[in-house]
Amino acid sequence: MVRISLDVMGGDFGAQVVIPGAAKALERHPDIRFVLFGIESECAPLLDKHPKLKAASVFHHSEIAIAMDEKPSQALRRGRGKSSMWNAIDAVGKDEADVVVSAGNTGALMAMSVFCLRTMSGIQRPAIAAIWPTLKGESIVLDVGATIGANAQQLMDFALMGGAMARALFEVERPTLGLLNVGVEEMKGQEEVKEAGRLLREAGLDSIDYYGFVEGDDIGRGTVDVVVTEGFSGNIALKTAEGTARQIAEYLRAAMSRTLLAKIGYILAKGAFDRLREKMDPRKVNGGVFLGLNGVVIKSHGGTDAEGFAAAIDVGYDMVRNGLKAKIANDLQKYRAVAASESAAGSMSDEV
């Protein structure tokens, strides 16, 4: 059994998308038990339409829905203890659920998650990990915007967390990992990135196969399973890729409707175009994952539909089934223990 709590009011369409999305995910994974938080008058009629979901769920009324444009500080003040978002996160904090999924406002979700769940022992900063479609399948990119800037130790933490997530999501034993940089030469890049590269090389981790530096075009190529960067450049990379994909889709649409021959060609190749659209569909790879908290939080795109929200639930489901939280804690502990023992050995030899 996997227990998933949902912020039913989150996202541009709230219960209209979340409830049918949950019903879809339940069909695929009948061992899910949902804990739902939302405004009862809006949720109950929709829930009645999905009797199987209703039977697999516990519903709790929440007074408040957090708006998509609400400032995190305001959302915290107004929504603490009363909003569907807060209550859904809190269910994980109280061990009433294993993972929470919300399509709500990212800033508010992060603020409430940090407040409610706290960062894991030994982790200074949470990160948002994106699941990025690549030519080889999928990669994990983090941090895509939880915080701005990161020192070498924080990048190392991101690497450990991203590596654990790759093992949980892709079921590979020792994922490859690269640090995002502006060049592959050793001499280039930010000091923090170079220092993190040194830490990763020297750590010789069992859990991660450190590849070295990667560049922006390596992400889509799928050069490594995990790409680590600080939140400013990670967010810019993510948004730039989304923008480029939309731009090319727009070019394609314009090109295919310009001449009669192109229109006929489009109709004949429609199956192929549909498959392409599916590949480029953000709903299919829906779900940023907040890492480094005492609990797994999945952020779904705000504008997603039921299919997309179900995909975000799938990600949460996989994370729980594959023991993401334990994997992260275990990897961190191992790395810290080795690092501590080496530093102790170093100080002993100093004394001799």
Next chain:
Amino acid sequence: MVRISLDVMGGDFGAQVVIPGAAKALERHPDIRFVLFGIESECAPLLDKHPKLKAASVFHHSEIAIAMDEKPSQALRRGRGKSSMWNAIDAVGKDEADVVVSAGNTGALMAMSVFCLRTMSGIQRPAIAAIWPTLKGESIVLDVGATIGANAQQLMDFALMGGAMARALFEVERPTLGLLNVGVEEMKGQEEVKEAGRLLREAGLDSIDYYGFVEGDDIGRGTVDVVVTEGFSGNIALKTAEGTARQIAEYLRAAMSRTLLAKIGYILAKGAFDRLREKMDPRKVNGGVFLGLNGVVIKSHGGTDAEGFAAAIDVGYDMVRNGLKAKIANDLQKYRAVAASESAAGSMSDEV
């Protein structure tokens, strides 16, 4: 007359691409006079095939060709005064040419350009400006990798230089300009970016219409004429967009060859696909521009063909015709004068 010096040995294919590329550009712009630098034995036979180009050029022999993978420091040591790259840049320094174009190694080209031309008075750091295809046409994005990190004043300098370049390239009177950031809310982002936003708002420049913060997906959308960021995130944005475009082209190719119907559709719509390919073609928007030096330096893609190199020459030609250097110098001087007078006025009132 526009005087253009060329590093004939630069790029993956050297003279094989540069000489036919120059011949193409000359056909479009008969008022170009070229100053060519290269290894004579390699260049002379090619030049003989293009008599019009030969008649419009002065050729100078250079002993050395800088390799594409040579480290900047090594290139400087080995190639100073002797390489085609150095000599081509030096021609601008000696006012024997108005602009230099090279498809050579970016790091070496930047190092030699800074060494040979020096930064403009009042500019601490040069920037590389990319010409970015957008849904509305083209935008300028800088810095895409000349240096890592930038403080608010340096971002302000990038804004002034990018604004001048937009006026020279797009022939708009007051280009719109945005600062690349992770969110449009005032509270978000790096301190330097927020401070640069304040400087831009307060400066109230004639030469720039300051839009505010933009995000990664605004670049391809063409929200503003000029996008300003520091070199690390700018380089990551550029490479990520290139990678995404290649990735989607690959998806499209695969989709269109999967079924017979798709193949027939592809053949019928071939004209449309060709137009799409042209839109996405990096050769068409070839040419990073080094800004902030006492002379204009155009970097062409190393792997480009003659058409692409000719496009880079076109960019150089436009820059000279539209007085880029004078525009930058003028805008900087004006801004500095206003800033200085305001600070003087401030100190006077302190004395009262």
